[in-house]
Amino acid sequence: MKIAIVCYPTFGGSGVVATELGIALANRGHEVHFITYRQPVRLELLSNKIYFHEVNVPEYPLFQYQPYELALSSKLVDTIKLHGIELLHVHYAIPHAYAGYMAKKMLEEEGIIIPMITTLHGTDITLVGKHPFYKPAVTFSINNSDVVTSVSENLKQSTLELFNIKKDIEVIPNFIDKRKCNPTFTDCQRSLMATDEERIITHISNFRKVKRIPDVIQIFNNIQKQIPAKLIMVGEGPEKEGAERLCEELGISNKVMFLGNSNEIDRILCFSDLFLLPSQTESFGLAALEAMINKVPVISSNAGGIPEVNLHGVTGYLSDIGNVEEMAENALKILKDDVVLEEFKINAQKAALEFDILKVLPLYEAVYEKAYLAM
Numbered sequence: 001m002k003i004a005i006v007c008y009p010t011f012g013g014s015g016v017v018a019t020e021l022g023i024a025l026a027n028r029g030h031e032v033h034f035i036t037y038r039q040p041v042r043l044e045l046l047s048n049k050i051y052f053h054e055v056n057v058p059e060y061p062l063f064q065y066q067p068y069e070l071a072l073s074s075k076l077v078d079t080i081k082l083h084g085i086e087l088l089h090v091h092y093a094i095p096h097a098y099a100g101y102m103a104k105k106m107l108e109e110e111g112i113i114i115p116m117i118t119t120l121h122g123t124d125i126t127l128v129g130k131h132p133f134y135k136p137a138v139t140f141s142i143n144n145s146d147v148v149t150s151v152s153e154n155l156k157q158s159t160l161e162l163f164n165i166k167k168d169i170e171v172i173p174n175f176i177d178k179r180k181c182n183p184t185f186t187d188c189q190r191s192l193m194a195t196d197e198e199r200i201i202t203h204i205s206n207f208r209k210v211k212r213i214p215d216v217i218q219i220f221n222n223i224q225k226q227i228p229a230k231l232i233m234v235g236e237g238p239e240k241e242g243a244e245r246l247c248e249e250l251g252i253s254n255k256v257m258f259l260g261n262s263n264e265i266d267r268i269l270c271f272s273d274l275f276l277l278p279s280q281t282e283s284f285g286l287a288a289l290e291a292m293i294n295k296v297p298v299i300s301s302n303a304g305g306i307p308e309v310n311l312h313g314v315t316g317y318l319s320d321i322g323n324v325e326e327m328a329e330n331a332l333k334i335l336k337d338d339v340v341l342e343e344f345k346i347n348a349q350k351a352a353l354e355f356d357i358l359k360v361l362p363l364y365e366a367v368y369e370k371a372y373l374a375m
């Protein structure tokens, strides 16, 4: 099929999922067109099966807010016509589903009928979408998508609770590609980060409030009082400065490394012993899954869809949001004993394999086929 994918091009989970999905679809022979305002961060190679079309929004002084939705829907119409695209898959409801619906309607005027699949990712529902200023438009765009998918059962239930949804929502979880996790990888530069005695603990996110960054620091602070350890913080965002200050106040700055955004997540996870994800809410927790496939157990909150990924007592432990004491105690249970750590590492990777792209991709393809045939 010729498929257009609309997503955010950033390091955020929805952009990563959309990009990895597009690459996998291209590997299966589909022609994939990414339509967004910048080349997606994980999209390194363009080919005769992968195209990128940039959405430009010309600045005009009259507008306090530049009309991105308008530019996106126009770009969709042009690209779909030019390349004979057969299906539109939008990731993140706001404003992509809304712009996609407008494009569909414009194309219909010209006799072109194209199905639109909307994938809900989390914050488009639980944080931003439910705001009264957006809610009617989000409800409308979901109800007017041809197929709606959500990345976890929990997100599906939240969507049904928060919005008046008349469509079925199919759950298609986030995924990883086990083939990208190379078992013969020998370039794991652990010694650059820590001594042999130290455990390495990692957190990766966009450092937004929802990630509860101060909790990450407090959990680590409690751990390092008991065992030698280092914390690696990967990502950029509004909470980073405060986190650096908190480390100084606690006197642990020499044990915490802030690496900024990275495209080499696997290289960092290969030497990590534990991953921390104490989020306020998380529709799925792709970062946890990426840790698990790299044999890294997870200490997390039990928020949202995280329990569908991190299995309590098996791949890590879950605690109530904000219970940093318990999270640190659980972390120590895993980290203090080499045998226990190894057991959790193996369990984490085994559980992550359930989300391998080879299992998840056919679910998307089935949805595409159903939507296409229904037109």
Ligand code: GMT
Residues within 6 Å of the ligand: 012, 013, 014, 015, 017, 092, 121, 122, 123, 124, 151, 174, 206, 208, 210, 281, 282, 283, 284, 285, 286, 287
């Ligand atoms: O976690 C973020 O803040 C980024 C966000 C996004 O919209 O890109 O991630 C969401 O989508 C990911 C991919 O489906 C999920 O794995 C994340 O759990 C979800 N984040 C939240 O629900 C907070």
